[in-house]
Amino acid sequence: MIAPSATLQLEVPASTSNLGPGYDVLGLALDRYLTVRWEPGDHPLRVELGGTLGRLDPDRDLVRASLEEALGEPALGVLDVRSTVPVARGLGSSAAARIAGRLLALAARGGAAIGERPGPARVEREVRESLLLQVARAEGHPDNAVPSVVGGFVAASLDDDTLRWTPLPLSPSVGMAFAAPGVEVRTDDARRALPASVTHADAVANGARLAQLLAGLARADGDQIAWGLHDRLHTAWRWPLVPEADAARGAALDAGAWGVALSGSGSGLLAFGPVARMDEVAEAMRTAFAPVSGSEPACGFAVRRALVGAAATRGD
Numbered sequence: 001m002i003a004p005s006a007t008l009q010l011e012v013p014a015s016t017s018n019l020g021p022g023y024d025v026l027g028l029a030l031d032r033y034l035t036v037r038w039e040p041g042d043h044p045l046r047v048e049l050g051g052t053l054g055r056l057d058p059d060r061d062l063v064r065a066s067l068e069e070a071l072g073e074p075a076l077g078v079l080d081v082r083s084t085v086p087v088a089r090g091l092g093s094s095a096a097a098r099i100a101g102r103l104l105a106l107a108a109r110g111g112a113a114i115g116e117r118p119g120p121a122r123v124e125r126e127v128r129e130s131l132l133l134q135v136a137r138a139e140g141h142p143d144n145a146v147p148s149v150v151g152g153f154v155a156a157s158l159d160d161d162t163l164r165w166t167p168l169p170l171s172p173s174v175g176m177a178f179a180a181p182g183v184e185v186r187t188d189d190a191r192r193a194l195p196a197s198v199t200h201a202d203a204v205a206n207g208a209r210l211a212q213l214l215a216g217l218a219r220a221d222g223d224q225i226a227w228g229l230h231d232r233l234h235t236a237w238r239w240p241l242v243p244e245a246d247a248a249r250g251a252a253l254d255a256g257a258w259g260v261a262l263s264g265s266g267s268g269l270l271a272f273g274p275v276a277r278m279d280e281v282a283e284a285m286r287t288a289f290a291p292v293s294g295s296e297p298a299c300g301f302a303v304r305r306a307l308v309g310a311a312a313t314r315g316d
């Protein structure tokens, strides 16, 4: 049984993924955060959940499960886990939780990953690559894990258990807004909804859109982004899982967005447009989702890219 020698605290940014045709490849860290604090103690680990995690069962917390899996033994003390990332809405909450648990385990074992210096401490390179591989394997895809650990906009792939990733340019003039209905879409379910194969024509068309999307995002070309967001690998099968998705996309476009894609596997949508329009776009989408009755109210907010990935933060 193990507890940290001093309080450990870290934050992990949310991530949106796919961005239309970049299925299982494109990922972007966003400025919503999972914050975790592990305090020493000599009693069995007590988990306290807050923010968007308040409805979850502390006994089945994914941060704790990842921490204890990585430790290989039970943890002691108090684990305070709170989040501003909506759960099962397409913002990579599960990847963030897995990253947090593994980073805490590394720090408790004396790894230099986090917690040794005051203020933000980035993850060391070797530790980072190993962590990325573990989380990408656990998730089954790398497009949430990579941006949440390294920050920014990335392309990532996990082929034959080899992880490759590269940063990508994103113009600061590209604004983004996220909104989701009150119902969740679990990634496992959304992956099961996909066909086993797609046509050659669809694969070619997707590559063409992806290339245009990346060029458009690099230089904030709204028309190019709008054209590039059309996807033929996953969206057609998942869009029907999101109630009022057509209404929310229409509302976003009416409010000035260039284009809209599923965020991750849904149920959230991510809109792109001029930075100055994004509060209104988010509110328009949220309003369109509001009539959907679910476990929680609809949400909507403008988002910005998070340049810094998972990092230690100074405790109180």
Ligand SMILES: Nc1ncnc2c1ncn2[C@@H]1O[C@H](COP(=O)(O)OP(=O)(O)OP(=O)(O)O)[C@@H](O)[C@H]1O
Pocket: 015, 017, 053, 056, 060, 061, 062, 063, 081, 086, 087, 088, 089, 090, 091, 092, 093, 094, 095, 097, 144, 185, 186, 187, 188, 263, 264, 265, 266
């Ligand atoms: N801290 C946590 N503790 C326990 N379970 C969590 C935690 N964070 C997320 N989860 C679980 O992860 C699941 C959501 O993960 P899922 O991969 O389906 O969606 P997501 O990661 O929020 O979005 P996406 O993968 O589409 O970007 C939920 O079932 C939720 O219970």
Ligand SMILES: N[C@@H](CCO)C(=O)O
Pocket: 017, 018, 023, 024, 025, 090, 092, 141, 143, 144, 187, 190, 191, 234, 264, 265
């Ligand atoms: N690329 C993954 C992201 C899920 O967060 C999917 O679309 O299933």
